[in-house]
Each structure stands twice: as structure tokens, then as C-alpha cells.
Amino acid sequence: MPMKTQILDATSDGIAAAAEILREGGLVAFPTETVYGLGGDARADRAVARIFDAKARPHFNPLIVHLPDLEAAALYAEIPDLARTLADAFWPGPLTMVLPLRPDAGLSPLVTAGLDTVAIRVPAHATARALLRAFGGPLAAPSANPSGRISPTRADHVMAGLSGRIEAVLDGGPCAVGVESTILGLEPGPVLLRPGGLPQEALEAALGQPLASGGNAAKPNAPGQLASHYAPEARVRLGVTTPQPTEVWVGFGPDCAQAPLTLSASGDLIEAAANLFHILRLADAQAGAGAGIAFAPIPEQGLGRAINDRLRRAAAPRP
Template sequence: MIATQDLTDSPEDIARAAEILRAGGLVAFPTETVYGLGGDARSDHAVARIFEAKGRPRFNPLIVHVPDVDSARRFARLDARAEAVAAAFWPGPLTLVLPLRADAGVSPLVTAGLETVAIRVPAHPVARALLQAFGGPLAAPSANPSGKVSPTRADHVRAGLAGRIEAILDGGACAVGVESTILGLEGAPSLLRPGGVPAEALEAVLDCAPVAGGSAARPNAPGQLASHYAPGAMVRLEVTVPEPGEIWVGFGPCPGAALSLSETGDLVEAAARLFHVLREADALAGAGASGRIAFAPVPETGLGRAINDRLRRAAAPRG
């Protein structure tokens, strides 16, 4: 059991977090999407500890976080398309899967032995300050036990990982609330995971629509497992009339709903609230002994694609 430190976003605590990372420790930190569980991406030991703390399958790649596009070029090869997308969306909630440079120096555990690397430049000021203080790349999946609901607040991290990691850097609630969009650019642009950057925005920069990509059997980026983001309760989707005892989560006008992603039907609000509401609904379902959560329909447009992707994985059969 590790004594997990609670750190603030003060310069002193950010410096302390960087010291922990340099010593091979793990630090949970906020990004604009969700909290990440950071470890030195160049250290086999640190990366192995990320897998251990999360109970994460070893074949699932991790995202490397860097402070700027110049740093990204040290680890990956960016072609003209990647440069254009990076200029448009970095820093921000977009991850690019790119060819790994031969001299990148990242642990092969980060890439799951693939010849590509998932990389992004986060926008959250605390994440950026930590990356600058640390001075290297951070491997950072979401800071929660593998397959469970992603954390958008420091107390979510504490509930799942306290005693397993060295520190939690509290930077408040995450603004975007769903993980980054993952775009593969090894060949034709492929959407490997919907997320904080809508596919329509990528299409406008690329002048083409990214094709759907990714495989639950052989993931080449995070977030592709069929069952993921799972609460303890069973989940039903597209529910307009809940069954007795179900905790109904609304979107837009839903009289009688116990909780709502957004009462006004705002997809940005719904994305930011998704994982927090999923945790609340899970607690209510457990307290009421129904063990079931029902979600109202969410439009399959813009950020709705990312929301529905997470909900479908939360509702998938568990292995």
C-alpha cells in the first residue's frame, strides 16, 4: 500500500509532482478531457507500474503527453496532414497515432510493441505546467481502474487509485469531460476513437471524412475495448420509458428522470457531465438495489458521437 499524496495546483506542488515522476513514481493530473495517470514514458518500470495500478491489459497502448508540437516531432514522424491537424487542434483534446521515430526512446510498453505512437498536447494549464516542470514525455491513460468509469475530478481518482499511486494533483473538474479524439494518420485518416474534437471539425481540416478504424481484438490506440467505462450497474441505452426501479438519466426534457446529462439538450454540457453523472447513477442504482441504469437517447452528431461511444461501451457485455 502506497501513501498517496494530495497535491494542489500550486507551483510548489507541481514541482513536487515532477520530482515524483523523475523518481519513477506515478502522479494523477488533470487534463481538459479527464484525469490522466502519468508516468515517465521512457521508463519501462514506470510504465509497467501504470499497468499494475490500473489492472490494464498489457496489449492496450498508452497516450504520450508532451508540452508542444516540437516535442511531438522528437517522438513521432509528422507528415503535412499531421502538421495541419496539429496546428488546428493542439493544444487540445486530440490524439494523433503516428509513425514512431526509431530514436524516440519511449518504452515499448507504451506502444504495445507497435511501430506507431499515440501522442497529444493537452491544453489544461496544470497539465502543461507539469509537463514543463518534468521536462519529458508522460505516458498517461485515464486515472481509473481499467475498464471503469473515467475520472473527471480528483475525488474520482482517489476513489479508484488511492494506495496504488504516489500522488494526485488536483486541478478541479475537467472541462471537456470525455477523452480525446484519436485520429490515425499512418495511411488514410482513420477515426480510432470519437472524443473531444468532433469528426466534422477534423473533416474540415483534412478535406475528407476520416474512416472508422480500430479493433477491440487488436487495439492500436486506447479506448477500443468493447467493454469499457463500465459502472457496477447494468446499462440500457436509447430509453424513453424506463422500467420500474431503473435509474433514468435524461437528455433534454425528460420529466421524471432521476438525473440528467443536460436538461437543455446541450451536448457540450452533456459531455462534461457524462462520467460524473454515470458515477452518481451507479451509486443510486446500488443504493436502490435495482442494479440498472437507463439513458435517454443522445443525438449522434458532434460531441454526441463521443458520448454515445462511451455509453455503448459502458453497456457492452462484460467479460
């Protein structure tokens, strides 16, 4: 039987109410600088199982654990020197690191999909940080949308997909970054598992070396590695400069002035990343039955890598 999903304002009272729901084993969607996350107590098997159930998410796909700071992260994961260096540079922020799981971490094995590693991030969004402090523990929080569908960057996006399946949404307004966090593995060396809100170039500058690319769609060790993901109902084509009459064209840059929708009219990749999932939803709504969505080319640099990664997964054949 569907439950009533509350919308809580991002005030001290709303955050306190959200933290109490989480302590009682409930689920609360909350804003981060990247996308809205669906939070549950990462130590509680039932709460984590409910995240999977609410999202209809494959149980072999691990979850990211959100924590307020590096000190808290060290309670659940081993933090090698390289991870500390990167944390000092990029936490709080849109970087997730896959780290060795501490034997005494006490996390639900559903969070790690039974692996001996855990994906951890320290979000920068003020509301997320306030909620983590009020809750006082680790929150498992994948994106707050049905699994494989378009990620939510606003509270109404969450309600459209999960209303009646979770207890509450903490409304902190639109997300500033708009694509999920960058995920970095560190063993045996630094490897980019998922491009995201922290550009690859920034990581490479901090590391002083190029990043290898990795990830296994068949057996992921971090979220966002499934081949088909972020999928709208309509079919998606990429790199389109001349759309078909039945397609909704999404432009990028000043050469696409005729496009009815655009990720960024000026060709700004930061603006495009922030708009991506909202525009994808609008295009899907406009496409209607039997139509498609055509995206103009996006440069494969900076945040363009993350945008193209999400679009390739949206366009992939559905399982």
C-alpha cells in the same frame, strides 16, 4: 502494501512536487481538459509497468504519450505534413494522433504495446502543460481509473479508484470537456479510431474530406478501442424513454424532466459530455445491487458521437 496517496494543489509548489515524484519513477494523476490522466515517465519501463499494474490494464492496450508542444512530439514520432496541419489547427487540445514511432524515440515498448506507432497528444489544460514543462519529458498517461471502469473528471474520482496505488493526485478541479480525446490514425489515410472531445465534424472540415472509421478491439493500436470499457457496476441500457421501475433514469433534454439525473436538461451536448462520467458514477451509486441504469437517447452528432461511443462500451457485455 498500499502506499499513502498525496493530494497536491495545482500551485507552483504542488506542480514541482509532482514533477519530482515523476522523475523518481512515481505515478501522478493530473488533470487535462478531457479527463484526469495517470502519468508516468514514458521512457521508464518500471514506471510504465506500474501504470498497468495500478489500473489492472491489459498490456496489449497502448498508452497515449502527453507532450507540451509539437516540437517535443517530433522527438518521439515522425510528423508527416498532414499531422502538422492538424497539430497547427487543434494542438493544444483534445486530439490524439497515432504517428510513426521514431527509431531513436527511447520510449518504453510497453507504451506502444510493441507497435511501430505511438499515440501522441498535446493537452490544453494549464496545469497539465505546467506539469509537462516542469517534468521535461514524455508522460504516458491513460485515464486515472481502474481499467474498464468510469473515467475520472475530478480528483476525488481518482482517489476513489486509485488511492493507495499511486503516489499523488494533482488537483486541478473538474475537467471541462469530460470525455477522452479524439484519436485519429493517419495511415494509409485519415481514420477515426475513437470519437472524443474534438468533434468529428471539426476534423472533417479541416481535412476537407469525410473520415473513415476504424479500430480493432481484438488488437488495438490506440487506447479506448476495447469493446467493454467505462463500465459501472450496474447494467446499462441505452435509448430509453420509459425506464423500468428498478432502473435509475438519466435524462437528456427537456423531454426528460422526470428523470432524477440528467446529462443536460437543456439538451446541450457540450454540457452532457462534461457531465457524462460524473453522472455515470452517481447513477451507479444510486442503482445499488441488482438494479440498472437507463440512458435517454443522445443525438448521434457532434460530441454526441463520443458520448454514445462511451455509453455503448459501458453497456457492452463484460469480459
